[in-house]
Amino acid sequence: MHLTPFKYLLAACTVAVNLAQAAPAPATPPATVRLDYMHSGNALNEQYAIERVVIEPLPWPGNLTRNLDDSNLGINRVEVVDAKTGELLYSRGFSTIFGEWRSTAEAALTSRGFQESVRFPKPERPARVRILKRDERNAFSVVWSVDVDADAPDVVRKQVAAPVKPIAIRVNGPSSEKVDLLILGDGYTAAEMGKFEADARRLSDHLFKVSPFRERAKDFNVWALAQPTEESGVSRPSTGVHHASPLGTRYDIFGSERYILTTDNRALREIAQYAPYEFIEILVNNDTYGGGGIFGQFSTAAASNDWANYLFVHEFGHHFAGLADEYYTSPAVYLPSDSRQEPWEPNVTAMRDxxxxxxxxxxxxxxxxxxxxxxxxxxxxxxxxxxxxxxxxxxxxxxxxxxxxxxxxxxxxxxxxxxxxxxxxxxxxxxxxxxxxxxxxxxxxxxxxxxxxTFCAVCQDGISKVIDLYTKTVNQK
Structure with a gap:
């Protein structure tokens, strides 16, 4: 199915929003709150500092009956609690680029700061946002908390007009009942917008040929959005290639020639906020092998590489379900751990017992x-x-x-x-x-x-568990 006229695209978006508004109570979903903050430090310590609170242009896309995360995934967890009563209103596990960088050799020599965000449905009253982190016992403990009043005068409520319109790739129902996947493009010129849409369709189609995504395809909505660049492709510093791009995506992250990420979180969020999403995969318009994935943040893949299908699915496995890399013979940028702590990821184990x-x-x-x-x-x-x-x-x-x-x-x-x-x-x-x-x-x-x-049976179970978290109501579990 080929959808190019913007009138049709806008109609599709309107249908999705209308469906979401027709979902069970509350009839109108709450606003989406985004807390932007700075996460800094080194191998020995870390600090957090609030930057701003934003009300995003679109309502909360999530399933309000599954506000509390029972997956036990991620290095970190965000919790939103009622500031007066202490009631837990929302939680989600996630990991961060800072957390990965902290395990590299550079973190022992210097300090760095990384932009991060957490998003949650707007509470009715002021709330306390807590960031938790796993300790050596694999238990979560609070490392930072901040009070957030989403009705305060300094909250950003007015956004500039959307720089580009989202493309409806697959719409299977209201966002509140589906997983919303947003495919962003980086390194596509204005003349390559047709290629971006074709890449997004081709790679998302392949995702839904791989189990268990194949069997759960109707549980997903897929959107695509790309802001044109002046030059084709993204930066690859190790070869002297430096391109300006809206998302700042590049190769050579942490010195690994195949690792592709963006460290410009604000740029990412300010583009993504114009489409419904819970998960993001960035397609870079390059043919050099590479990709990356951070649980609960985003994943990336080189869309023009011969192995793009594999890259798209493998990296999405990291981002979507917190799956660990099972390989061990490729060079890694992370320092080996002195201990054999049981990994939180579902598909690897230290097997002490x-x-x-x-x-x-x-x-x-x-x-x-x-x-x-x-x-x-x-x-x-x-x-x-x-x-x-x-x-x-x-x-x-x-x-x-x-x-x-x-x-x-x-x-x-x-x-x-x-x-x-x-x-x-x-x-x-x-x-x-x-x-x-x-x-x-x-x-x-x-x-x-x-x-x-294909994914192994354990990885398939891990993926299915996350799909359930975003699509099934509590009494359907």
Whole structure:
């Protein structure tokens, strides 16, 4: 289905808003409040400081019967409580770019600040917003709180006109009953707006071919929005390419040539606020392999790369469901942990006690834990593959050569694992979370391990749980 006339697009948006307003009580959804703040510090300490409170142009898109998060995901959690009674009104888990940066070598040498935001439905009375963080016991404790009166005089209520109109990619019902995914574009010129829409449709269509998104496709609305740039593509500093773009998305985050993020949170939020959304994926108009994903923030993917389908889904897995990377042979920018704390992510474990394995309900009787697999053979090939990959990037070879190497690597893995006794077994396979020892993944292959086309059973359960959080009412759980 091809939708280009803006009259039709505006009509689609109007239908979505009208449907949302027709949802169960309250008939009119509350306003969307955004708290912008600065998160700064280094490896040893961190601080928070409020910047401003904003009333966004569109009403709250979420399911008001599921205001409280029961997923136990994320490094952080936001809680909104009634300032007078202490009643918990809203909560959501999330992670941050600051939290990732804090685990890099740079954080031991200097301090940095990152813009962040939390969004929530407007309370009827003044509220206290609390930011919580996991401690060494994996329990949440408050690290910052601030009182917010969304009716105060200094709250930003008037916004400039939308710079661009959202495109309705899929509208399956009112936002209050659906997951709203917003696809943003960065690095697309005015002449490439048609390409952006085609990219957004192509990649979102692929997402809904992958289980469990395929089975839950009707639970999603998808919107697309892009502000044109003067130059095609985003910045890639390691090759001397610097482009101005509305979102400031770029390669080489934390020194990793394949890691794509934006650290300009305000720019991101000020564009995203003109479409209904709970989750965001940014498409960069580049063909160089790369992407990134932060749970509860956003994900990114290089839309013109041969592996764009995989990138879009893999990175969305990080952002949407808090899935961890299960691979461990690629170079990582994060310093290894001195301890083996149990990860909060649903698909990796330190497995201190096999009897308490987080996915034990999927383990069949007689399966060995840890589960044997051809680890040494895999790692021997991986060393050769990673050396070739590094050489290709260092020589700035054509992207087609890198794409071919990725295909060759996946074919090798498929052939190797096809002979493994536990190819389709749910167990505990050592090697995950960027570490060869001490962390385990549920299955031999998964979209979060290599460039496979499917999620493992544990990842699928994790994704389904988040979909339920945004689409099912409490009594439907």
């Amino acid at each position: 096999p009897a308490l394995l987080k996915w034990k309900n999927k383990i069949k009787a007689g399966i060995a834990l840890p589960t044997p697999w051809p680890k040494e053979t895999y790692e021997e090939h991986a060393r050769i593959y990673q050396k070739r990959r590094t050489e290709l990037r260092a020589a700035n070879r054509p992207e087609a050569e890198m794409n071919s190497l990725f295909t060759e690597d996946l074919n090798y893995n498929n052939a190797l694992f096809s002979k493994a006794p536990h190819q389709h077994t749910v167990g505990a396979f050592e090697g995950a979370n960027y570490e060869a020892k001490g962390y385990y993944r549920p299955e031999l292959q998964c979209l979060m391990f290599d460039r496979s086309s």
